[in-house]
Amino acid sequence: MVSPESDWEGVRLHVVTGKGGTGKTTVAAALALALAGEGRRTLLVEVENRQGIAQLFDAPPLPYEERKVAVGPAGGDVHALAVDPEEALLEYLDMFYRLGRAGRALRKIGAIDFATTIAPGMRDVLLTGKVYEAVRRTSRGRPVYDAVVLDAPPTGRIIRFLEVNAEVAGLARVGPIRGHADSIMALLRSPQTAVHLVSLLEEMPVQETVDALVGLVGARLPVGGIVVNAVRAPLLRQADLTAAARGGLDREAVAAGIAAAGVGVRPAAVDALIAEVAEHAERVALEKSERRTLKALGRPTYELPLLAEGVDLGGLYRLAEQLCRQGMA
């Protein structure tokens, strides 16, 4: 398969965010598939305790363990991990401090629960820490994963989430936590990371995309591409759309065409169909202006088609193929 050079050569961590409901998880999963080229291995990580990945890949709920969930269209492996903050903390304590029994004692007195649910930002520290570890992990001198795709929190919380380690660095002026937080921040601010924004051609998601982009730039986080999800294929010619929006479609001509199709509908249904076209035309016009707004941001933009039947595994491969073809992977 000849694929064009990826726009994100050199990026090891792809962070995928977007307004709730825009299809972040779907896009992240499709990207992980797309990046799993021949002989490559990608890791898809979720951090929001939703088990969205398992649902998409038709797999049983993921434990806190990296598991192979799919084979990419070009033959690479896609692994997935649902990060559980408590387990991540125990793992972290064990790795850095060899706490063993004392670690379990911390859990018993509620320290682990405290740390993962109440302590300021600790949950996000652990989640980003685990992602960092997966990106940095090596085996026989080479990275275990060629790319890590993070199904991240939504745009409303993404900057806080990614910047949490800078905040920790502010709290912990010295000590082991400080050092760890600094290295995570360094990765997140480096050209090895790209924060991609998922949007729909609707006003609110586009507005959030614009706001998030400004915020990311302000926070010195590397902005990636914009993925426009659930795009409908244009079915009508522009002239017909314009006429439909004005309520000026030739009813007789439409009725004659539909009669010729032999679907046997009553005249009232013809009016209903024309009303559907008018609504569609209004939507297309709105989409056009939203697309202009996104274009004006000047970022690489990718478009994924709306899958009318909903997203299943077959649909994910279709989306992955689109991302490859458009140069995102």
Added chain:
Amino acid sequence: MTRREPRVGLDLDEVIADRATGIVVCCGAGGVGKTTTAAALGLRAAEQGRTVVVLTIDPARRLAQSLGLEALDNTPRTVKGIDEVNGGSLDAMMLDMKQTFDEVVIAHSTPERAQAILDNPFYQSLSSSFSGTQEYMAMEKLGQLRAEDRWDLIIVDTPPSRSALDFLDAPKRLGSFLDGRFIRVLMGSAKTGGRAYLKVLGAGLGTMTAVLTRVLGAQVLKDLQAFIAALDTMFGGFRERADSTFQLLQARGTKFVVVAAPERDALREASYFVERLREERMPLAGLVLNRVHVTGAASLSAARAAAGAETLEEARKHPLATAILRLHAERMRMIEREQSLRRRFTAAHPRVAVVDVAAQPGDIHDLDGLRVVGAALAGR
């Protein structure tokens, strides 16, 4: 033989007309139109004569502007342009989480202690970035609005949480933390019970402190202890408030409206929430299913429309009618998928009343738009 499924319709007009309804909580996954639902319901209730305040958490800019809200300033403002003929009124506000938290601290502490808390780095982080704080402060604000007694109906939008359930869990979590053993360990042996408990665990207090110092670093531990010492005096107040707000949610005058879109994830969240409300004995009014696609030509199925389009294509005639049939086929497939998701939900929750709100081609920016949604919410 086909049997018509019994459908329980949700009548939100009945809910807002009932003077006993004092609080309506709109909850659900992010991106399903919770805020719009809350605002539309508030407007409709106000125009039907209720004295309403809508507490929004994070409204889209233009929706906020349509309510006359320019900035999040934590103060309810009167919404202009509503129909007051029935004697109602509408106020709206946006939650400022940090300011709300600061006010709680100031109200429950001496001035010196309050200042110590406000200045502590742990507090600053907790009050502005802890992911449960928004939920907790939304509840706190609800309690405050209720105590003010200026409105006979409070409509609350819930934060865009990781999960809709966070909204119920965050206040309790904070409460249990404030009561927790960990706090006692952190505070040293001053509190009775701490030492004895640790002895049982077989780890001395000194060991525990040593472990924490190793993990956190001495400075962090010191700041944390200072923060907890300062908060210590407020624990009782915090817990009491969290408890009383939770009770408020279980009270008879409260109604939950679960909002979802006809999508798998949103409906799954809605299911969790419905089950959870039942467990907590919180009164559910029903489910609002937003952005449902509808058609006036339901008799023309997706398959037949697609076949008709093919016939025309083969004949190379009527390109416009071909496109219209394809468009309809696409819409019918979408409707079929949405209806099957809807059936799955109603099969699992046969007694939950549902109201569908048709998808609007554009977003809502003004009161007229909200009125259209409000009418749809009432099934009109």
